[in-house]
Amino acid sequence: MNKEKNFQGYLHDKGLKSTRQRDDIASFFLQQDKHFTVEELYNEIKKSYPQIGYATVYRTLKLLMEAGLATECQFVDGLTRFEPVHEGEHHDHLVCLKCGKIIEFENDKIEQLQIEVARELDFELTNHKCVLYGYCNKCKE
Amino acid sequence: MNKEKNFQGYLHDKGLKSTRQRDDIASFFLQQDKHFTVEELYNEIKKSYPQIGYATVYRTLKLLMEAGLATECQFVDGLTRFEPVHEGEHHDHLVCLKCGKIIEFENDKIEQLQIEVARELDFELTNHKCVLYGYCNKCKE
């Protein structure tokens, strides 16, 4: 698995150690395709590593973010969620205000226009978060 | 002041009472053009109403949101900020990751494309938040 290699590499480059806990968390998290709450992830990891600590999950997610392998999203319920970053991919989100469903989308025109907006305002763009709120097909009646 | 009238009207329509505290908070907040932390707003209001309570500021901001006269933004420092909604206006934000500067922008093309994205995904759009992160002209070297 390539992303795990990336994480190992990141740790090594920063002089950090590879540990059973970090490896377990990373290998599980990185092959998922979900938006995880820390608690959700903690509960999943506990299945394979029952003595895992809550703080370690927080710390490892922070490392995965620094390594560019995870992103953070804050939608509507006040909880912070994390999702794995899939190689060279970017997407934004639609969130249903009723059932909480999260839909992903990519739109190159919007991305391009954002770059232009930043340039016009003499702003060096590093990233962005675009979230559309509303009601999914099942929840709008 | 028209927006204060709107707020009075909202309170009345909902069977809520108009109070010295609500009026003071609304009249100050609504004529500003800033992104306020609850604490910032609390400190400002205290100048004209020293015995104001923290909880009342929270409660009144919630009412202003319900009345459609305030919006909430979460940028980078984890703090929730509130800004007054100016009549019929919408904008999104650029945020400098170094100095925290907040720049506003409007882009009709992006807005339009967002509507299309939602339609294609059979999603009933109610609102959105688009935040561009990077470095302002002073902070990029």
Add this chain to the structure above:
DNA sequence: AGCGAATTTGATATTCATTATCAATACGAG
């Protein structure tokens, strides 16, 4: 103007997500 039911206020307690602490443990370069 004054009454009184119902709402609101403000001090403070509580909740809950996240971070800090620190002794015990694990890692890994040599």
Add this chain to the structure above:
DNA sequence: CTCGTATTGATAATGAATATCAAATTCGCT
């Protein structure tokens, strides 16, 4: 294998936001 250092995990601390509740205020009504 050894030893210095990083990491872990239990738990305390922090801090924003919400809940509580007695006292004060509002406002429709007489």
